[in-house]
Amino acid sequence: MNLDEKFVKGRGQFVGDISLPNTLYLNFVRSNYARARIVKVYGGITHKDVALKVSSVGEGGEGGFGSIAHPVLASNFVAYVGQPIAAVYAEDPYTSEDLIDSVQVDYEPLKAVVDPEKAIDFEPIHPGLKSNVVVDRYFGNDFEIDADIVVEDRFVNNRIATDPIEPRGIVCNYDGKRLTVWTSTQSVFSIRGGLSEVLGIPESDIHVIQTDTGGAFGLKGGMYPEYIVASYLAMKERRPVKWIETRREHLMASRPGRGVIGKIKLFADRKGYIQGLKGDVIVDNGAYSGGSGEFSSMFVARQLAGVYKIERAYVRARAVLTDKVPQGPYRGAGRPEAMFFIERIIDRLADELNMDPLALRLKNATTENYKSPLGYQIEPSRNFIEKAGEVLEYQKYYPRGNCGFSVGILYHATSGGESARIRVKDGKVTFWLGGNAHGQRHDVWGKMLIQEELGVDQSIIEFMNGDSDALESGIGTWGSRSAMVGGSALVMAARKLKKKVEEANGEYSTTALLSGEWDEYEYFDYDKTESSLCANLVTVNISDLPKIRVEKCRAYYDAGRVLDPVYAAGQNAGGSAEGIGQVLTESLSFNDEGQPLIASIADAGVLTADLLPRFEVKFYKSESTLPSRAKGIGEAPTIGVPTALSRAIERATGLRIRETPLSMEYLMKAIKN
Amino acid sequence: MKMEKHRVSINVNGKDYSEEIEPRTLLVTFLRDIAGLTGTHIGCDTSNCGACTVIMNGRAVKSCTVLAVQANGSNVLTIEGLSKDGDKLHPIQKAFIEKKGYQCGYCTSGMILTALALLNRKRNLTEDEIREALSGNLCRCTGYDSIIDSIMLADSEMAKTEKEEEIFVEA
Ligand code: FES
C-alpha cells in the first residue's frame, strides 16, 4: 500500500503497533531526585545486571563513551529526575506498570545544581571530575578595538521538549544468533552501531528495522538507556520485549533541545559597520554525555557571526554539566540559537544607531564567500537579503511597528554523505535510503528523482523504511541533509544502474530495465558542509495581551532546486509553528531542586491550530552543485522565525526580548506600561 | 494488583467485540489490543493530543479518556471503519491525500475522525471554525495548514457528492 493510503486508513505500522506473541512489557523505575546517592535498590533489573554505559552515537554524537557517559541503569548515584534506576517487566502492560511501585529505592538526596551559569563554579556533579565545565574552547582571536559604539546583551533559549506526537519506543527479539530490533528512528545505523558498541556484539548480529516513525525532530537519532535494557532482556529471556515511552517519561527523560545562553558584544562605527564581535556561549549540557551538548556548544560558537562579514571575532564555547536530563538535538540543533543571538544583537545595534535594521544588515552582509574567523564559510549574503526584503514586502510591513525581520544561514549536515539502494525485480522498482524519514516524505522526492533518472513511472516505484540489512551502511536523517546527500546517493545509484543496463543491452530503455533484475547500492561520499540562506518576516497583534497572535509569518528560503513545492511548504509550516511555540509557549522548566515543572504536552506548550496563523513561503532561485541539485530546508523555519517574532513583539510592546519562551510576568510589564 | 474482570462488549466498525477485561482498561487499549485496530494512536497521558480520537455513538471522543466498561454496548467508529481495505476512500481521506494533510502520519487518524464529527455537525465551514474544532488535536509536523486545507476540500467535496449518494458513516 502506498504511504498516503496507509496513513489515511490507519494502516501505518508504528512501533507501538507491533505485537509479537509472547511479548514481555518493559517499564522503568526512575529517579525522583535530581541529585542523590543511591543507598539501595530493592527489586527489578538493576545496574548489577546491566553494568553498561550508553554510547554517544547519532546526530552530534562523538561515538564512544567518554568520561561522563550515561550509565544504562544508575549504580550508586543519580544526576537527574527521570534517570533510569531499575527496570521491571511482565506479561502484559498493566501488570508491568504496577510493578514499578514494587521496586523501592533508598536515596540520600544531595544538593542539585540546575542553572548552568551557577554550575560553572559549583562542585562537580560527578565524583572524580574537576569541574562541571566539560567543554571550554575559544574560537577566533582576541582583539582590542576602540569602537564608536559597543552594544552587548545576554540572550537565552531555554530548553524545550522535542515532543513528536509519537513518543520513543522499541521492540526487541533474539533468536539465539541475531538480535532484531524494531524502532521509531531517524537512523537504523546509529541504533545498530550503538547497540553493538554497548552490548559488545558484532554489528552483523544486529538487525534494526525502522517502523513508521511518528515525528522525531532530533529526538530519535541516537542511543538511549531504555533500548539497551530492552535488548539485554530480549537476549536473556529469549522472548520479544517491548517498551513504549509515555509522554510523562518523554518530558522528563528524553533529551530536550535548546538550553543555550549567549552573551554577545558588537563593536561598530557610527555608520553601522560592525568591526568586531565577542561572545560567550554556554550550553546546559545536563548530567551526562551522549546527547549533543558538547558538540552544540562549539557549533553555536562557530556560527555566531551569522551571515555577516565581521573581521574580528572571538567566542568562548562552554558546555556545563547540570543535574538535568542530557540535552539533545532539536530541529535546528545549535543553528537557531546562534542566529537568535546574532540577529537579536543586530536589531539592538540598529536601535542604538537609529538605523533601519534591513539597511544595517545589508551594510554588513558579504558580497563574496567569506571565511569567518570563527571557522565557518559564509556565502554571499548581500544579494539574498536584498531580495528577501522585496519578496517578504519589508518596506510595506516593517514600518507598521508590529513587525520583525531576520536572516540566517542554515549549515546542512551534509558531511559524511549518505547511502541509497535501488532494486529492480519483477517489473517493480524498490528503493531504500540510509537516512530514515519521519515525516519528510523521502518517498515523494525519492520517486521523483528515480523517475527523472530512469524514466519509469512513479506508480511502480516503492519506498521502503529504514532497514540495516537492506543497506551496507548509512548515516541518518537530520541536519536538513536528506534531500541533499540522500537524494544524491539515489541519483548516483540510478545513474550506475542505467549504465549497467546500457552495457548489457547496448542502449538504455525502461523495458530493458524492468525486464531484468538489478540491484545497485551507492554510498555517496561527501565531506563538505553545505549551507543556504533563509529569511523570515513576522507580524503580531498584541491587542489582547498577554495573548499574542502571530498574524503574518512569511519565509524566503534558498532551498536549491525545490523537489516538491507543496511538501517544502509543509516543512516550512511545521517548522514555523515550532518556532512560534519556542517564543510564545514552549518550555521545559525546572525548580531549584531540579524537579521538572512540566508534566503534560499541553504544559510543554505545543501549539494548537487555533493559535497559529497561515504560513507563507517563497523560494530563492538556485541549485546546489550536488547531483540532486537540492538544498535542505527542514531547519530553516526554526532558525528564522523565533528571532523575527521576538523582534515583532519587541517593537509592538516596547519590551526588549532576550529570552525564549517569553515569561508572563515580563509581558505583564508591557500591559502596565 | 489483579482486579476482578468484567465482560465488555463494544461494536467497533460494525463488528462486535466481547472480552473479559480489567475495569481500568481504557477504550483505546480495548481498540488497539483487543480489537487489534492499531490505527487509533496514543500520544499522551493527559488527554491533550487527540491522536486517540474515535467516534462513539456519533460523537468524537478521545478514547484514552473513556474506560472500556463505560463504552460497553456502544457503537464505535475508528479510522479502519471509514473505508474497508480496497473500498472507496471516504471524501475526508481523499482530501487528506490530495491536500497532503500529513507528514509523519501519526496524528492523522485522530484528525480525520475529528473532521468527520465536525462535518457531520456543520458544513460550509470557515477556516476559523476548523481551527477551533481542531484545538483538541495536536500535530507537531504540519503547522496545521495542510490539515485545514484537507478539511476544507472535504467540506466542499462532500457537498457535491452528497446528493448522489449516502457517504456518511454513522456509528
Ligand atoms: S492519547 Fe488520548 S488525547 Fe493523547
Ligand code: FES
Ligand atoms: S503529521 Fe506528524 S503529528 Fe501530525
